[in-house]
Amino acid sequence: xxxxxxxxxxxxxxxxxxxxxxxxxxxxxxxxxxxxxxxxxxxxxxxxxxxxxxxxxxxxxxxxxxxxxxxxxxxxxxxxxxxxxxxxxxxxxxxxxxxxxxxxxxxxxxxxxxxxxxxxxxxxxxxxxxxxxxxxxxxxxxxxxxxxxxxxxxxxxxxxxxxxxxxxxxxxxxxxxxxxxxxxxxxxxxxxxxxxxxxxxxxxxxxxxxxxxxxxxxxxxxxxxxxxxxxxxxxxxxxxxxxxxxxxxxxxx
Numbered sequence: 001x002x003x004x005x006x007x008x009x010x011x012x013x014x015x016x017x018x019x020x021x022x023x024x025x026x027x028x029x030x031x032x033x034x035x036x037x038x039x040x041x042x043x044x045x046x047x048x049x050x051x052x053x054x055x056x057x058x059x060x061x062x063x064x065x066x067x068x069x070x071x072x073x074x075x076x077x078x079x080x081x082x083x084x085x086x087x088x089x090x091x092x093x094x095x096x097x098x099x100x101x102x103x104x105x106x107x108x109x110x111x112x113x114x115x116x117x118x119x120x121x122x123x124x125x126x127x128x129x130x131x132x133x134x135x136x137x138x139x140x141x142x143x144x145x146x147x148x149x150x151x152x153x154x155x156x157x158x159x160x161x162x163x164x165x166x167x168x169x170x171x172x173x174x175x176x177x178x179x180x181x182x183x184x185x186x187x188x189x190x191x192x193x194x195x196x197x198x199x200x201x202x203x204x205x206x207x208x209x210x211x212x213x214x215x216x217x218x219x220x221x222x223x224x225x226x227x228x229x230x231x232x233x234x235x236x237x238x239x240x241x242x243x244x245x246x247x248x249x250x251x252x253x
Contacts (some may be wrong), residue, residue: 035240036242037241046239051089084213090176101133104126106130125173
């Protein structure tokens with residue numbers, strides 16, 4: 001038995017003996033951010049990979065002229081068009097399809113899940129009263145190619161070009177959470193319209209913008225079935241964790 005294997009076995013025995021970690025059904029090890037994690041932005045931008053989004057019910061696709069599949073019901077992608085401008089996705093890899101079944105139980109838990117996480121910030125896992133798991137047969141998922149989506153322009157009827165940006169947006173219960181955000185040709189971010197004075201879009205005009213953007217997004221055939229994509233390889237830990245490897249710490253390096 002080599003030194004590395006022996007040390008790993010010793011570590012497991014110590015954990016089991018002294019119960020250093022509480023057991024929980026929530027996938028803490030895969031999803032919870034740790035203080036040593038970094039934001040995945042330049043110079044650590046993830047430029048390739050697949051973004052996974054949970055959808056309600058089972059998805060129905062049809063072939064498109066360009067060979068991609070088109071989601072037939074826009075409500076499968078987001079129930080209401082305005083949800084697209086704060087589009088929530090997850091980096092598929094460490095985040096697995098089965099993890100999409102975890103949903104908050106209460107409004108307070110939803111707000112807590114939505115809080116941004118920043119490096120060095122300690123977090124606590126959700127409790128059984130805050131979150132629960134929904135059966136896989138009640139939901140489905142689609143994936144998007146990060147490279148294809150990030151920086152993609154959409155020609156939106158009546159409103160011109162609107163560009164998508166993929167941003168790492170970790171929250172206190174999910175480090176792998178991302179958002180797709182949209183910016184118009186005048187530089188306005190659609191998820192932050194209330195920050196502008198005057199507000200560039202509101203009322204019926206805003207509703208038309210959101211509906212037309214959703215139509216353009218669907219027609220582009222960007223949402224693909226999970227079954228058509230090979231499961232991605234998880235990122236190396238050194239990409240997102242600033243803490244030195246365990247063997248380096250052991251040797252005092």
